[in-house]
Amino acid sequence: MRRFTIKALVCAIAFAAIGLVAAGREAAAQPYPNRAIRAIVPFAAGSATDIVARAFADRMTATLGQSIVIENRPGANGMIGANAVAKADADGYTILIGTNSTNAAAPALFNNVPFDMHKDFQPISFLCSVPLIVAVPNDLPVKTLAELIAYARGRTDLTFASASASQRVSTEMLLSMTGMKMTHVAYRQGPTAMQDLIAGRVTLFTADLGVMLPQVRGNTIRPLAVTSSTRSPQVPDLPTVDEAANVKGYELIAWFGMFTPANVPADVVTKLNAAVRAAAATPEVQNSLQAALGMQIAPSSPEELAARVRTEAVKWQEAATVAGIEKQ
Template identity: 40%
Template sequence: MIPRHLLLRGLAAALALGAVAPLTLAQPAKPIRLVVPFPAGGATDLFARTLSQKMGEKLGTTIVIDNKPGAGGSLGSDLVARAPADGLTLLLATTSTHSIGPALGGKLPYDTVRDFTPIAHVGNAPSIMLVPNDSPAKTVKEWIEYAKKNPNQLNYASSGNGTIVQLTAELFKAQAGLQVTHVPYKGTALAIPDLISGQVQVMFDSLPTGMPHVRDGRLRALGVTTLKRSPLAPDLPPVADTLPGFESNTWFGLYGPRDLPAEVVARVNTAANQALNDAEVRAKLTTLGIEPVNSTPQQFSKMVAADLAKWKQIIVERKIVNE
């Protein structure tokens, strides 16, 4: 007969094993699908591929990138919102999908708060304020003075209505009290030639696409849209030095479907933060113009709520529509 104390010890061990069995990501049998709601080759896709390998190592599995572009990121986001809450389908969301999209007031097939579980804020991509090389302004302060002397005579370029590029410029106009006309393009790449030639007088472009033209001497950068100097462009002063509090970032963050178990959220969050602390990952992200961010799910949720409120205020006040 087995002694009673050994039976009790065995029962306790069995109960302990049973307590952890439901944790899907303890040793996932299947690869994790990371949905990128934008096309392959773009900034979000490249970020996902940079992060996924090291993050998969931390989780003990493979992370497969699944590009599902369309409808401003809502097609891929909806796929994740409808996925089982088992930790095997995740979303790499951005400012466009979870801050600007819902703020524009269009019909989305999901609620960005109710239908997703925030996991981690993983990166920020700041923009830079670009002007033609022959612009009379050499600083942000000088450009504001220049625009105030020429109300409704200057133009700013954007990558289209309702984009982060337009909203950043409108935030700038609102805080500086400027009257500058919006000229939308189908992407900033198409706007660059007109900015170089002076047909438009300013644009807030991403660091990776804007800085090559600055280094080549075709454009002048006046400032960066972070609150403090960015390690990605340490020589550029923040626009916030002239307009206190001015900030605009394209953020990247991990979400799961609603009701994702807390244990799964904690495990994925830890893996993401560990991957972002890897020197090789950080170096690759720097080349993409992205600053790695470590966060808790609670910090991520709070940041997105504040970002949504900021852009919604600008969208309503400036009567911005996504045409």
């Protein structure tokens, strides 16, 4: 009787194992996606990258039929989150909401980048771009960028904040082109840098419209200029840096794109790209990003995003050189 029981138990375990294998094969055979997708945002909650990620994820879910779960993994100018995606399984269930910081500027700013932005990622689609706003605390005795330049002349006690490559390089370029001297204060998260700007603990902060506009509209900071070559429709009275500082050739904007680990199946790339395009066309995404925050939405093909990354890498290397930034 005891031998029979043992045999029955062994058989039951064997059948259960076979069932699990069969279930796994059945799940694998189901068309992509058949479970939730993880979208890693390499910057903090509340950052512009986070805002873009959530806007697109909400609408892509309707097309894909599966939820996209946002996971914020900030740190090291976005490299921690980007590296997590570069090392993830190439099955399409981990995506990166990348930026110019992670997917263009990193090699120009850092010596030990833990991934190869050209080889370790599969581009999916460009998402959008946005200019930055140069701002100071309300209690700083300047009203314009020209007044700030005059105020900074001869001073060595001024500081500027940054929590990403675009924030740092845009400010370093401004300092280089205007002759201002400020000490760089690095932040892990943009929202923390904003808090210190509002409190007057730093002199200057340059960040994208997504982060800046709520504070500008709430009169908690003083905007001086936009970093694009033309004025922004969201703040039409705010001059460009070229206008405000009387310089020529200054321009630097932030951008966002979607990537997966390299070597994901071609059908996954196609489905994700189609979902991005469908999301970009919805009133929800248009209103939350373009109308409200001044972001220019421009979905692309994977090939177009790959070409942009190559071009932007050269651009950011040149910008870092102009700004006199030494690699860290």
